[in-house]
Amino acid sequence: MTEPYHQPGASPDVHLEDNIQEPRRYKVLLLNDDYTTMEFVVRILREVFKKSEAEATRIMRMVHELGKGVCGVYPAEIAETKVSVVHARARSEGFPLRCTMEEA
Template identity: 60%
Template sequence: MATKDDNGTALVQREQKQEVKPPPMYQVLLLNDDYTPMEFVVAIIQEYFNKDRETATQIMLKVHRDGKGMCGIYPKDIACTKVELVLTHARKAGHPLQCVMEEA
């Protein structure tokens, strides 16, 4: 927006910059159950969260020991998609594996 001062000189006002906050991030968690095979959980982590076998095994063991384990942190849409993919795959394979997301 331009205005003129008393001498006719054009003055340009700077717009105040709005502070842009990054979008909230969500962690995707697998929850322990007594029925889903450990090997299936490792395969899910490798396939949907792009972890190597060793890392996937460590996450699976955390799920087994602590009741839940974090597979990754993502923007909301991606986290939601990953949860749905994992749940769909688990149900098709006949496993009750639970996958949830929480704001990080």
Template identity: 50%
Template sequence: MSQNQTRRDAETDLLNRSKTTPPKRYGVYLLNDDYTTMDFVVEVLTGIFMLPEERAVAVMLLVHHEGKGLCGVYTRDIADTKQQQVLQRARQEGHPLQCIVEEV
């Protein structure tokens, strides 16, 4: 085997190893309940997910009518952090609001 062939094989191996797949993405969803106020849901969406007011109202209505609404799509660590922020804030304010993370 020639030295050029060996060099090309090594370069090909290096290129193949350097190609990484993008991280999986996870959706953070709010779930509807009969007790959490719509205003509080909008506050969560604007405060934690940084949604503009109009978008937050649209997501809140989706949660209210469909039972579940997508708040945002993130990497796993960020999605888990957002979920914990929602659950902590809901507990502090006395709301039973639930938030889940699902792979999208």
């Protein structure tokens, strides 16, 4: 039978698991505007956020009717990347679509 692994130099009662913290998570949101087409929003949700057609349509309707919709919840680096990708894709297609992130 083997002994549980202990951090070198730590007392035997301290396990590595005691020091692990979950990374903070962030909601990525799309914001409504008067120019971006619903079709483009659905395409972004499908291609960037990997949503099904039905889920993408549901989120697009939330954006349209409520002013914003949650695309997903991610660690900070992934959320930042998704926001950047959405802005780059929107710009390249001539849409003013805004995407933000906030702590979940």
